[in-house]
Amino acid sequence: xxxxxxxxxxxxxxxxxxxxxxxxxxxxxxxxxxxxxxxxxxxxxxxxxxxxxxxxxxxxxxxxxxxxxxxxxxxxxxxxxxxxxxxxxxxxxxxxxxxxxxxxxxxxxxxxxxxxxxxxxx
Numbered sequence: 001x002x003x004x005x006x007x008x009x010x011x012x013x014x015x016x017x018x019x020x021x022x023x024x025x026x027x028x029x030x031x032x033x034x035x036x037x038x039x040x041x042x043x044x045x046x047x048x049x050x051x052x053x054x055x056x057x058x059x060x061x062x063x064x065x066x067x068x069x070x071x072x073x074x075x076x077x078x079x080x081x082x083x084x085x086x087x088x089x090x091x092x093x094x095x096x097x098x099x100x101x102x103x104x105x106x107x108x109x110x111x112x113x114x115x116x117x118x119x120x121x122x
Contacts, residue, residue: 006118010114016037017104020038046076049071053068071116081103085099
């Protein structure tokens with residue numbers, strides 16, 4: 001299994017997340033379908049990343065090392081923080097801002113580490 005599906009899925013999730021964040025800052029309500037697609041892209045990217053770390057059925061794998069494990073951990077944290085953000089932010093916009101900023105920062109760090117890990121393992 002090549003690393004390209006991970007980059008494509010997580011990259012698409014990042015691009016859609018940037019768009020959703022822009023809409024949030026403009027105080028435009030995001031369509032639930034776009035939020036769902038963002039969630040599915042992130043979860044799909046995480047699943048392919050896990051397969052790449054553990055080994056695909058055809059035997060393809062990348063040496064996980066510490067960087068690969070940290071990158072995967074950050075992507076997991078980004079997924080969970082994105083799921084928790086609406087629950088935490090129901091009461092106030094300030095709490096929602098902090099939750100979404102945390103989600104965005106962790107996701108950006110995770111995606112960056114995934115890219116560094118993939119490029120470094122070649």
